[in-house]
Amino acid sequence: xxxxxxxxxxxxxxxxxxxxxxxxxxxxxxxxxxxxxxxxxxxxxxxxxxxxxxxxxxxxxxxxxxxxxxxxxxxxxxxxxxxxxxxxxxxxxxxxxxxxxxxxxxxxxxxxxxxxxxxxxxxxxxxxxxxxxxxxxxxxxxxxxxxxxxxxxxxxxxxxxxxxxxxxxxxxxxxxxxxxxxxxxxxxxxxxxxxxxxxxxxxxxxxxxxxxxxxxxxxxxxxxxxxxxxxxxxxxxxxxxxxxxxxxxxxxxxxxxxxxxxxxxxxxxxxxxxxxxxxxxxxxxxxxxx
Amino acid sequence: xxxxxxxxxxxxxxxxxxxxxxxxxxxxxxxxxxxxxxxxxxxxxxxxxxxxxxxxxxxxxxxxxxxxxxxxxxxxxxxxxxxxxxxxxxxxxxxxxxxxxxxxxxxxxxxxxxxxxxxxxxxxxxxxxxxxxxxxxxxxxxxxxxxxxxxxxxxxxxxxxxxxxxxxxxxxxxxxxxxxxxxxxxxxxxxxxxxxxxxxxxxxxxxxxxxxxxxxxxxxxxxxxxxxxxxxxxxxxxxxxxxxx
Numbered sequence: 163x164x165x166x167x168x169x170x171x172x173x174x175x176x177x178x179x180x181x182x183x184x185x186x187x188x189x190x191x192x193x194x195x196x197x198x199x200x201x202x203x204x205x206x207x208x209x210x211x212x213x214x215x216x217x218x219x220x221x222x223x224x225x226x227x228x229x230x231x232x233x234x235x236x237x238x239x240x241x242x243x244x245x246x247x248x249x250x251x252x253x254x255x256x257x258x259x260x261x262x263x264x265x266x267x268x269x270x271x272x273x274x275x276x277x278x279x280x281x282x283x284x285x286x287x288x289x290x291x292x293x294x295x296x297x298x299x300x301x302x303x304x305x306x307x308x309x310x311x312x313x314x315x316x317x318x319x320x321x322x323x324x325x326x327x328x329x330x331x332x333x334x335x336x337x338x339x340x341x342x343x344x345x346x347x348x349x350x351x352x353x354x355x356x357x358x359x360x361x362x363x364x365x366x367x368x369x370x371x372x373x374x375x376x377x378x379x380x381x382x383x384x385x386x387x388x389x390x391x392x393x394x395x396x397x398x399x400x401x402x403x404x405x406x407x408x409x410x411x412x413x414x415x416x417x418x419x420x421x422x423x424x425x426x427x428x429x430x431x432x433x434x435x436x437x438x439x440x441x442x443x444x445x446x447x448x449x450x451x452x
Numbered sequence: 453x454x455x456x457x458x459x460x461x462x463x464x465x466x467x468x469x470x471x472x473x474x475x476x477x478x479x480x481x482x483x484x485x486x487x488x489x490x491x492x493x494x495x496x497x498x499x500x501x502x503x504x505x506x507x508x509x510x511x512x513x514x515x516x517x518x519x520x521x522x523x524x525x526x527x528x529x530x531x532x533x534x535x536x537x538x539x540x541x542x543x544x545x546x547x548x549x550x551x552x553x554x555x556x557x558x559x560x561x562x563x564x565x566x567x568x569x570x571x572x573x574x575x576x577x578x579x580x581x582x583x584x585x586x587x588x589x590x591x592x593x594x595x596x597x598x599x600x601x602x603x604x605x606x607x608x609x610x611x612x613x614x615x616x617x618x619x620x621x622x623x624x625x626x627x628x629x630x631x632x633x634x635x636x637x638x639x640x641x642x643x644x645x646x647x648x649x650x651x652x653x654x655x656x657x658x659x660x661x662x663x664x665x666x667x668x669x670x671x672x673x674x675x676x677x678x679x680x681x682x683x684x685x686x687x688x689x690x691x692x693x694x695x696x697x
Contacts (some may be wrong), residue, residue: 167556178544317615365540367502370530371557372523 172382182355189351189431190391191398193344198399198429200340204333205425206418211326218319220284220300225309228280235307237282243302245290251423257281278404279311289387292317345436352384352440356448362446377445384441385434394432396426453454453478453497453608453642459508460519461491461498470609471663472508476642478608480603483651485669486661492644496663498611499642500532501525513608530558533602533610538615539594541586547597548582549571551604558605560693572604573597576630601631609640616647628654 176183201427222240224233233251241249252260257278261269270276284303296319300312356363366376403422407415454476461469468491476482478537484492497503498510501520508518515528541550551569560568573579576596586594595615602610612631616624628643635641645651651658651671660669 286538361540364542365542366553366557367526368502368529368534368540369554369557370526370528370532370552370605372526375557 169380170384171379175379176386179355179359182358186348186351186355186387187391187394190348190388191394193347193434194207194392194395194429194433197340197344197393197432198425199402201203201417201428202403202422202425203401204337207329207333210417212288212327214322215326216288218291218296218314218325220286220296220303220312220314221351222282222303223311223313224280224282225311226279229451230306232308233280233282236308236310239306240303243299244289245295246297247285247287249285252283254278267442287434289388291319291325292358300313300436303349305368315352316386344432348436349443350390352387352437353444353447354446356380356441358446363445367449378390380441380445380447381438384437386437386438388433388435388440389430390433391437392430396429399425400428404422405414437445453513454642455509456505456507457683459498459510461494461503461531461614462506463494463503466648467664472665476609476640478640479635479638480640481632481656482643483656483658484642484661484666484672485648485651485658488646490661491662491664492646493613496611496644499609499611501532504655506579507557508606512649526557528534530605532688533599533605533607533611535595535598535602535612535615537604537614539586539591539598539618540622541597541601543586543596545585546582547578547584547586547589550586550597551601554601554605568604572600575603575633576600577644591618592620594625594628595619595623599634603634607639609634609642610634612641614645616644616645616650621649625653 172402188371194411224236229237237249237251240246257280258269258276259266269278284299286299290296290299293316297315300314302311303312359405363376403415403419453499454670456472456474459472460467461472461592465658483554484495494503498505498517498671499512501510501512501515501517504517512528512530515524542553542568543549545553548569551572552565553570555565570582573582578593578596578598580595581589581597589597595618599610600613610631613629616627619627624647631641631643633655648671655671658669658671659666
């Protein structure tokens with residue numbers, strides 16, 4: 163049995179059973195489009211949460227009694243702590259100029275002296291932005307000694323974490339239901355289409371066709387149908403984002419757009435996988451009975 | 453070529469045959485007769501290993517029901533041409549493709565397929581229907597296509613299960629003529645039928661199903677059929693099992 167025969171028969175099978183093939187493709191298209199829309203929105207929100215988390219920084223204020231040499235040493239030791247992405251030393255002068263740009267007033271001009279302390283801004287690596295991880299980094303910095311005053315927005319971080327957890331639960335639940343519905347719907351549509359051909363499968367068995375000879379064209383048929391339904395779902399999603407959203411809701415488009423580059427190929431791959439496994443499952447069932 | 457040795461056959465745990473012992477030699481034309489529901493189809497199914505005996509052994513073309521693996525059943529069926537009462541043609545392809553499918557299954561070279569298909573169709577007088585869809589043909593023509601499909605793979609035996617069951621008496625005789633023509637070429641033909649009239653018209657070795665076994669019969673034109681003896685156990689010749697699965 164040649165590969166070419168199986169591919170040709172796969173296409174011919176769609177031609178011979180246009181209605182079941184159309185129903186299978188339409189079912190795949192709608193379910194994958196729904197999954198794609200949900201996936202894009204979920205994926206974009208994950209990226210948004212990730213972006214918010216990556217902005218978390220610890221601000222470490224140095225004691226006035228610490229010498230510049232000691233300050234440099236502390237800065238270097240902070241950099242070597244696990245989970246720290248980088249540090250930036252802020253001198254008194256830089257702190258004053260920041261104050262001036264933030265509040266529009268020269269603190270030295272008003273007070274006659276610069277009371278602002280030296281500090282180190284500590285940025286955190288991606289995997290260490292959870293409240294527990296940051297608290298651990300905070301402890302390690304405090305352990306360096308030298309009367310360090312460590313500050314970061316704990317409430318904000320907790321809020322982000324709380325919402326992220328809730329969002330994960332909701333998307334996992336809803337996404338799981340949609341994914342399961344997509345798989346079941348597609349599998350049973352393929353099976354229904356195959357059911358109409360059970361006599362044909364039986365006849366093929368009786369004239370001496372092997373299981374592989376019978377199933378290979380059906381598997382290719384499933385792959386072709388999955389490719390078409392996945393491709394159409396990707397096209398539908400492209401129309402929603404690149405045409406409708408870009409024109410009428412450009413702000414939402416900006417948030418969602420980066421995710422679609424992943425979702426388009428994922429939909430096609432998922433379509434192919436659903437077509438292949440759906441057909442394999444159905445043919446195997448009918449072959450067992452034939 | 454075909455041997456049943458002490459074979460018990462059940463369907464869903466219900467005994468259908470007990471202690472079957474008989475053999476069919478190459479080139480024989482054998483009728484399996486019996487009332488509807490007596491087990492003709494079950495017996496024929498056991499020849500192409502769709503049903504296996506619960507006890508004993510069936511040997512067909514060297515394939516033993518005891519040892520045959522699932523994958524080898526397809527190989528056995530390629531050496532048997534099967535004819536059904538309800539035709540079982542692939543209705544989504546034309547007559548030519550129905551026959552060509554059998555050859556593709558066996559990996560026949562593309563260049564030989566056309567010649568073999570047309571020869572088989574000529575054998576049954578249907579060379580002009582190659583492009584027709586099966587459902588556009590009459591019942592008799594469809595059955596002739598089925599016979600051509602059974603022939604195209606150059607089988608050692610043809611198994612026909614009520615081949616005339618859906619046909620009028622005249623067409624039935626015509627179909628039997630084709631089967632006899634095939635048999636004359638040395639191909640064994642086993643016909644399951646309840647049409648005793650047909651058997652009387654073309655007499656040959658006849659096995660009647662009686663009390664879960666087979667008895668040799670002569671169907672006389674007289675009102676009562678004469679079934680003179682059960683098939684004795686010793687007549688069952690067990691061929692060499694060439695295929696070790």
